Amino acid sequence: MTIKISIDCMGGDHGLSVTIPAAISFLKREAQAELILVGLEDAIRAELKKHHADAHPRISIHHASEQVAMDDPLEVALRRKKDSSMRVAVEQVKDGKAQAAVSAGNTGALMAVSRYVLKTMAGVDRPAICSIMPNQKGGPTYMLDLGANVDCEPHHLHQFAIMGSVLVHAMEGIARPTIGLLNVGTEDIKGNEVVKLTSKLLQADHERGALNFYGNVEGNDIFKGTTDLVVCDGFVGNVTLKSVEGVARFFKDVLTSEFKRNIFTMLGALIASSALKAIKSRLNPSRYNGASLLGLRGLVFKSHGGADAYSFEWAIRRAYDAAKNDVQAQLSTMIAELMPRSTETTQEPSSVT
């Protein structure tokens, strides 16, 4: 079955110079995939030509006259730039022309535009951002929310757990993914009020067999791979994600500079190059690029803004895998089963005409 993904080609720090090579490389890997490239048509054509792919049979171009800048306020992304490549890429999903959209644009803008265009799923109060981190067991640890919701109530975290669990199930084929609640200790008495109340909700789901709740986990459990999924609010998740990225960059810089220090260290690096390559590959954040915006009526994936082509291709691959595994249908089914009635009126950005 052919799966179509729409790409916001203008988003991110590098725009076309990253998104086009990534798209071409992705199509080489996935023979069943088709891409809709969204953005300035002439510029996209020119970039495709550079890579001798201007007549690719599985690429179509959808012109969009505007682009959302990384520092555009939400209002501008939402209300002023109605023909932005970001918005038009998401509209392809809404119109059924693509099964998922990918953008490296501003996270807040992408979430606002996606909520406006696609709307939130029935039963979900707030969409969340879910991504993966490497762990010592060799698998990915899924984690959400990574920044969409900075002030959360227990029922929000509860919904994140349900959505995340469905995503892990669909993407990894794990029957009953284990769920950890991020906390400052593993004992029940630990944590702030929101986390303590969330724990009770998840425990109740566990007891009736609806979710596989492991209990509290700590920051280091993300990398131990203690649970398949780690749930937290968007403030904690975002700070953790960026701290970890910061440490990884620090580590990489130290590694590089120390091995370049003198002829012996360079020689050592040369001889041990397979080890260094393996280290870089195992710790490469590029392989973990591509966060899901979960809880919308359609699949949207967010790439890191500073992603290079290799890394952006991973985001496309994740979107493709999600579409292929029919994550959206599984989400709908399982949320209808598991989700308690919504306790708040979903607020969509309103009066955008």
Next chain:
Amino acid sequence: MTIKISIDCMGGDHGLSVTIPAAISFLKREAQAELILVGLEDAIRAELKKHHADAHPRISIHHASEQVAMDDPLEVALRRKKDSSMRVAVEQVKDGKAQAAVSAGNTGALMAVSRYVLKTMAGVDRPAICSIMPNQKGGPTYMLDLGANVDCEPHHLHQFAIMGSVLVHAMEGIARPTIGLLNVGTEDIKGNEVVKLTSKLLQADHERGALNFYGNVEGNDIFKGTTDLVVCDGFVGNVTLKSVEGVARFFKDVLTSEFKRNIFTMLGALIASSALKAIKSRLNPSRYNGASLLGLRGLVFKSHGGADAYSFEWAIRRAYDAAKNDVQAQLSTMIAELMPRSTETTQEPSSVT
């Protein structure tokens, strides 16, 4: 001038086998220092003898018949074990016999015991835990709170900023340390309600010249060294700290296993051993061991529970440096100047008789 530090010799995962060698090694380094070793007298003597230090002229032993286990509930540490090595070590500070206490025991217990024995400083609502992380500029980034306060109001974070700023000033000799408020973005509109309100308090202090507030920082700024101090609540701080420790361990394991993979990678590691040594030293978390419990009427330092002797020695060194730089007096003076009137009644653990 002689400076005396009291050591809880029984605390931590390893007790005497770590604390005694660390104490002896520390005294070799600091000719002006004296140590009061607190714990089971016979066991301490036996361990000192093993290291040929049973007649060390700068060591005195203070017997304490009990010890706080790592998993003892707070009530037990506080109310039942009144002759614990942890409590007696802190009492040495209260009684003026030591200028600072060091323990690798349970953090919650140490904080509760310290608050009970020493009391909170005038003007401070809640003590906080402050530690250091390495940054790419080669210096330490100070960060608080790392877990003492999981539910914080803006005025708590404000007080943490003041206390942390004084600590950086006293320990690093920086006239006006820069203060960053940990957030999910650098723009003023970012963050949850508590952080937004804290930002206003810090901005007001900045404008009247009382504090050097840089503004919002993100997780990666901790390791970039964007500011001298990073302020956050204890929930976020604890999760971040443990996540970073988890990533560091993951890195170390990958590095070690890849270089041991075959004869070439081992040979490469051998030739580049100076690079590997430098990498391990620059990223060694042991060098950053020793967190201050700030805001008490006396200096208390907490070592990582799993610390080895090398790492525990760093915690003693940090306590010694704090005492030498008279951090406590500087805190008292500057808090009296900077701190707005306390808005809540300080709650000490009560009715411990």
